[in-house]
Amino acid sequence: MKALDAIDRRILTMLQDNGKATNKEIASVLGMSITPIYERIKKMEDAGYIKKYTTVVDKDMLGYHLMAFCNVRLKEHTKEYLERFEEQVAELPEVSECYHVAGNFDYLLKVTVVDMEVYHFFITTKLATLDNIGHVQSSFVMKEVKWEINVPIE
Amino acid sequence: MKALDAIDRRILTMLQDNGKATNKEIASVLGMSITPIYERIKKMEDAGYIKKYTTVVDKDMLGYHLMAFCNVRLKEHTKEYLERFEEQVAELPEVSECYHVAGNFDYLLKVTVVDMEVYHFFITTKLATLDNIGHVQSSFVMKEVKWEINVPIE
DNA sequence: TGTGAAAGACATCGCGA
DNA sequence: TCGCGATGTCTTTCACA
Numbered sequence: 001m002k003a004l005d006a007i008d009r010r011i012l013t014m015l016q017d018n019g020k021a022t023n024k025e026i027a028s029v030l031g032m033s034i035t036p037i038y039e040r041i042k043k044m045e046d047a048g049y050i051k052k053y054t055t056v057v058d059k060d061m062l063g064y065h066l067m068a069f070c071n072v073r074l075k076e077h078t079k080e081y082l083e084r085f086e087e088q089v090a091e092l093p094e095v096s097e098c099y100h101v102a103g104n105f106d107y108l109l110k111v112t113v114v115d116m117e118v119y120h121f122f123i124t125t126k127l128a129t130l131d132n133i134g135h136v137q138s139s140f141v142m143k144e145v146k147w148e149i150n151v152p153i154e
Numbered sequence: 155m156k157a158l159d160a161i162d163r164r165i166l167t168m169l170q171d172n173g174k175a176t177n178k179e180i181a182s183v184l185g186m187s188i189t190p191i192y193e194r195i196k197k198m199e200d201a202g203y204i205k206k207y208t209t210v211v212d213k214d215m216l217g218y219h220l221m222a223f224c225n226v227r228l229k230e231h232t233k234e235y236l237e238r239f240e241e242q243v244a245e246l247p248e249v250s251e252c253y254h255v256a257g258n259f260d261y262l263l264k265v266t267v268v269d270m271e272v273y274h275f276f277i278t279t280k281l282a283t284l285d286n287i288g289h290v291q292s293s294f295v296m297k298e299v300k301w302e303i304n305v306p307i308e
Numbered sequence: 309t310g311t312g313a314a315a316g317a318c319a320t321c322g323c324g325a
Numbered sequence: 326t327c328g329c330g331a332t333g334t335c336t337t338t339c340a341c342a
Contacts, residue, residue: 004216012211019173019207020235022335033311038337051212053173056205057166059305069223069255069262098300101223103293112305129200137172139257145240148251149303151213151266176318187328192320310329311342318335 001047008040008128009153012049015041016150019053048140056149065123066140067091071105073135081132082106088130094122105137155201161186162194163307166203169195170304173207210303218266220273220294224281225259227289233285236260242284248276259291 004012008029014021023037030037044050057133059067074085082100089109097110109127113119119138127136158166164184168175177191184191198204213221228239236254243252243263251264267273273292281290 002287010217012209015209016211017208019209023337024335034336035312035338036310039309042337045247047215051210052209053209054171054303055166055169055173055207056303057170057307058202058205061201061203062166062305062306067253069253090300093306095300096305098298098303099221099223099295100297100299101293102292102296105293107299108293108295120293124226137257139255139259139262141253142256143254144252145254145261146244146249148250149208149301150212150252151211151216151218152247153211153216177317177320188319189329190327193326196320252321309342312340314337314339316335316337319331320331320333322331323329325326 001049001131004044004049005036008044008049011037011040012044013150013153015050016153019055026065032051043071059112062113066115067112067144068111068119068141069138070109071139072107072109072127072133073105074107074132075134076132077106085130085132092122092126093125094118105135155197155203158203162198162203165191165194166198167304167307169204170307173209213266215282217268220267220269221298222265222267222273222295224263224265224277224295225291225293226261226263226281226287226298227259228286229288230286231260239284239286246276246280248272249282259289 003042007030007039013025014026014029023034027034027037074081089095094111094113095109096112099108100106101108111119111122124138127133161184165180168180169185177188180186181191228235243249248265248267249263249264254260255262265273265276267276277290277292281287302308
């Protein structure tokens with residue numbers, strides 16, 4: 001697939017805002033007929049521009065009242081140790097995101113749990129027991145100021 | 155709406171995996187007919203358990219090749235200063251997430267940009283020019299080890 | 309590429325158990 | 326609450342410009 005044109009981008013923007021937007025709806029906004037919208041979306045799905053459709057749920061209503069960012073520094077930094085840590089951390093359901101970062105620490109983890117008690121349990125019995133953990137520093141989220149899943153597509 | 159039961163949770167899990175899952179599909183997996191699925195989803199939408207449906211796009215394919223976490227410490231911590239910072243930061247399209255955290259810094263920002271040049275521009279001409287910025291420390295993402303939008307719902 | 313029409317699948321809603 | 330059936334809407338495809 002070639003690069004996206006302006007129409008593709010507008011379609012993506014609308015789909016980010018509402019994953020259930022119908023082809024008809026999009027077509028009318030863009031002043032086109034339904035078929036090309038349908039085909040463009042299909043192409044963007046096949047090409048990988050569209051990774052998935054999902055439903056955003058309210059974490060707080062589901063009982064997840066604590067989110068924390070966890071800075072992790074490892075002791076050893078060989079390829080094998082890094083890969084092992086990444087595999088182990090990816091298995092933990094409490095860890096919703098994990099990034100290998102350049103800076104003061106090696107990894108940044110976003111951890112979502114029910115409450116502080118569960119977080120404490122997570123740190124002491126799950127994270128700290130992984131091999132090769134050097135130093136862990138947590139930042140607790142007091143307020144979610146902004147959370148925007150949509151990528152700006154001009 | 156009362157608390158969710160096991161069936162509601164299984165519906166949410168399926169909808170997180172695939173926002174376009176049809177009622178028919180869900181019904182057949184759960185061994186129920188379509189109507190109760192339809193009604194349960196509608197109730198969860200109305201009650202706010204379901205916040206929105208969206209489309210996940212591939213940031214990298216769209217040209218966003220750099221993600222960074224930006225730790226920000228403010229100079230003054232009065233209510234007015236905090237609110238003002240939060241308002242200003244929420245307006246910045248480069249900032250996809252912003253959290254008020256307890257720890258070494260005041261705020262943690264997730265910044266998504268095209269490349270390092272744009273990031274530099276963002277830091278120097280947009281973030282640093284906000285009122286009341288004390289100290290900024292960036293961690294650049296070298297690798298996204300895990301990114302899981304789905305909340306575990308057992 | 310785009311348009312328009314037609315077939316099939318799905319969402320939506322009223323009624324009965 | 327759930328299941329069934331009717332109706333309107335959407336998706337998907339095809340012939341054609």
